[in-house]
Amino acid sequence: MKTPEPNAGLERLYRETGWTLRQFAQEVNRVGTERGTPLRYREPSVHQWLKGGMPKETVRPLILEALARKLRRPITRDDAGFPSPPDNSSAHPNTVEGLMDLGKQDMDPSRRSVIGAALFSVALTVPDWPDVVGRMEAVQKGRTRHVGTAEVDMVIAMTERISELDDQFGGRTARPMAAAFLVNTVAPYLKADAPEPVRKAMMSAASDLCYLTGYMAVDEGLHGLAQQYYVKALKLAGASEDHLTYCTTLRGMSVQAVDLGHGSSAMRLADAASAASPQAGPRMRAFLAGQQAHASAQLGERGKALSYLREAEVAMEKAESRAKSFGSYDPSSLLYHVSQVRYELGDIAGSISAMGQSDRLRHSVYRRARVRHRCTLAERQLELGHLEAACRTWGLALDDYPSVQSGRADERIRAMHMRIRPYLKNHAARDLYERARMTAPTATHRT
Known part of the structure; x- marks a missing residue:
């Protein structure tokens, strides 16, 4: 032996x-x-x-x-x-402990490439809503520390603040803060003594934070890591019977899939989110239908895509006020989906028109999204041969880019640098190229 x-x-x-x-x-x-x-x-x-x-x-x-x-x-x-306990139908891993392990690895730069490497292997394990509600093990007690509504409110407030930083400055800036907060504060709260309503509220708040942290991992291109956070968010949402965060997380996983070109996975996840939210409000319904439209269009299902798009537009009209949470969906977001659907269906000019409208309506706080979507708009303008219009749009993206720490924004700026290089005899293209070299030397020269 x-x-x-x-x-x-x-x-x-x-x-x-x-x-x-x-x-x-x-x-x-x-x-x-x-x-x-x-x-x-x-x-x-x-x-x-x-x-x-x-x-x-x-x-x-x-x-x-x-x-x-x-x-x-x-x-x-x-x-x-x-070793971790076996993950089977009769023995669920300790979710809180797994969350601490994940957060600690995420805080260690040497581990990020390892835990971020996989694509969609985790997503295949996504449970249905009836299977996840109440199935997570009861949070183990054992500390003498007691938490109440004040601690729940603090976690919610911190999540909102981290989300604001993410919108303005990108996931690379805000995610390490979120991972540290999960490990050092939220996980111990989940293991503390608390009345049942407070315990569920804390799990719901933790689920929101896991979803946001996963979203920021997507922003940095760490897709396997993002999925691990997303699955933790689903388990916590199920344990707290939080339909909204459960659906928001599935929707986020669908967005991740469709952006990577995995239309079938995106459709399955979008349909799962829709099925799990039979009583969703109009704003959530608009987002879910918009996402179903994008996934359908990527699969070439024109009729379904346009039907879902109409459903999203009707739902948006019914939405009474703008949501304040990081999961909000507004007319700018709907127009982004319209643009994506039109592009997938071959209507490049229509996609440019919708993306331009989306850009004009987007709130200034969403700086990271503005950089990415303006770059996408410029790429499509160039695709139609509108070189100088594309250069102007890319120039607007460069206005915000130095303030954004985002892997996805870096990727779009690198793409700009490559796409503009064949046109350097044009003065607008040459000016943009030189400005990009000064504004984003790291992003534009990385191989």
Whole structure:
């Protein structure tokens, strides 16, 4: 039988606590007693753990809790060198602990490319709404800390503020802040004692934040990472019976898919979002139908695309006031969908007209979207041979670009640089090219 390797992660944490082997065992026993499962561990057991012997599955959370209390920070299975529990229909992984692991990896720049590499493998596991409601394990209690509505309100307010920063400056600026907030504040809140209504409200608030963090990962091109955040958002939304965030997240996953050219996945996710929201308000209905229209158009289903677009337009007319949340959908957003549908169906001139209208209606706070969509508009103008109009539109995008830290904006500016290069004999193209070299040297010269 192979001798196990020493558990370097657990050894590192043990050294940090300053405990003796006996103290470590006593603290684990104490947590077990609090949870109603008295234990009698002594020094030899701890010694075995440090040398690579794996504690029982039921004991591992108690070890993590004891370490977290001593070190005053969240400790995950990954930190302690413990494997994740099996993910099957009868044993759901600990969602809160998984959220901490994900956030910690996201905070580590050396890990981002690894966790962001996959495409759509996670999305295939998306559950239906009836399957996810109440199915997540009850959030484990064990800390003496108590949370109430004030903590829920704080998480909501922080999410709104991070969303505002994302809109103005891009996901690269705001996402590290969101990941740190998830790990250091929100996850411990989810494990704290709270009345049932407060516990559900906290899970709902955490779900919103997970969705936003996933959206910002998409902005940086980390699509596998984004999907992991999205699936966490779905589980938390289901556990808190939060239909709105559940549907918003599925819709976001559909947007991610259609932007990457995965029309079938985009359609399936958009249909799932629609099916899960039978009582959606008109603004949500408009967004869902607009997304279904875009996905249908990408699949070449002209009749369905135009039908969904009409449905979106009717729903938008019924929407009474502008939503304040980051998930809002306004006439500018609807016109963006109109533009995308027209383009997918071969009407380039119509797509240019709708995108121009969308740009004129877009609120100034959405700076990142303005850069991306103006670049898309310019590309389509160039496609029709309108070189100088395209240069003017790209010039407007460059006005905002220096203030935006966004992978998707970088991609569009790099595309501009490549597309304009064949036209440098034209003075407008040459002026734009030179300005781009001064304004965005990193983005335009990256290979």
